[in-house]
Amino acid sequence: MSEILRLEEKQQAFAELRDIKTTLAARGWFPATSGNLSIRVGDFSPEQFTFAITASGKDKSVNTPSDFLLVDGQGKPTDHTGLKPSAETLIHCEIYRATGCGAIFHVHTVFNNLVSELFWERKSIPVDGVELIKAFNIWDEEAQLEIPILPNYTDIPRIAELVEKAIVPRVPGIMLRKHGIYAWGANAFEAKRHLEAFEFLFEYVYRLELLKK
Ligand SMILES: CSC[C@@H](O)[C@@H](O)C(=O)COP(=O)(O)O
Numbered sequence: 001m002s003e004i005l006r007l008e009e010k011q012q013a014f015a016e017l018r019d020i021k022t023t024l025a026a027r028g029w030f031p032a033t034s035g036n037l038s039i040r041v042g043d044f045s046p047e048q049f050t051f052a053i054t055a056s057g058k059d060k061s062v063n064t065p066s067d068f069l070l071v072d073g074q075g076k077p078t079d080h081t082g083l084k085p086s087a088e089t090l091i092h093c094e095i096y097r098a099t100g101c102g103a104i105f106h107v108h109t110v111f112n113n114l115v116s117e118l119f120w121e122r123k124s125i126p127v128d129g130v131e132l133i134k135a136f137n138i139w140d141e142e143a144q145l146e147i148p149i150l151p152n153y154t155d156i157p158r159i160a161e162l163v164e165k166a167i168v169p170r171v172p173g174i175m176l177r178k179h180g181i182y183a184w185g186a187n188a189f190e191a192k193r194h195l196e197a198f199e200f201l202f203e204y205v206y207r208l209e210l211l212k213k
């Protein structure tokens with residue numbers, strides 16, 4: 001990739017990340033510095049790719065000149081920078097490698113944490129026939145989904161190694177138990193639509209469970 005093209009693509013990815021970060025922060029989806037966002041830049045092969053990701057530990061409700069950096073497929077910074085990539089960068093690496101997607105957004109919310117615990121023994125969150133499933137481009141009438149849940153190990157590489165096997169082809173997301181959702185898409189627009197659909201469905205599933213009791 002030429003240096004000029006790379007710089008342009010990097011700046012475009014950083015600008016897109018800033019916009020989505022601002023929008024999601026306004027909803028309160030990054031409490032206590034939680035959450036991370038990434039957008040892939042340039043060519044992709046499972047062996048080699050680059051993406052822009054949020055720096056670790058930042059207050060994601062504030063925009064600064066040092067919020068994002070570029071990393072490679074191993075999660076290592078590609079530029080000289082004092083910034084540390086997200087502590088969860090290796091999970092992004094594995095999702096990109098397994099899916100070839102273009103953007104990944106991760107948030108912690110009370111509803112996603114609650115349903116991850118409610119359905120932990122099942123290892124997936126069932127969603128039955130809700131219209132918003134169509135946001136995943138699934139058009140079957142009364143479609144049924146199972147959103148996979150992985151354990152929330154402290155050691156991120158231990159989680160990363162489970163990602164590829166856990167991915168369900170038509171479900172663009174993985175939940176970590178009592179932690180949060182990773183949602184992805186072909187680009188930032190699609191990843192945001194998927195993330196919003198997941199969060200709607202988690203609140204629906206949680207409230208339905210309460211009503212059934
Ligand atoms: C501060 S609690 C959340 C973190 O432990 C982590 O799960 C998270 O989502 C944010 O980590 P970060 O390294 O800023 O990307």
Ligand SMILES: [Zn+2]
Pocket residue numbers: 034035036088106108179180
């Ligand atoms: Zn997290």
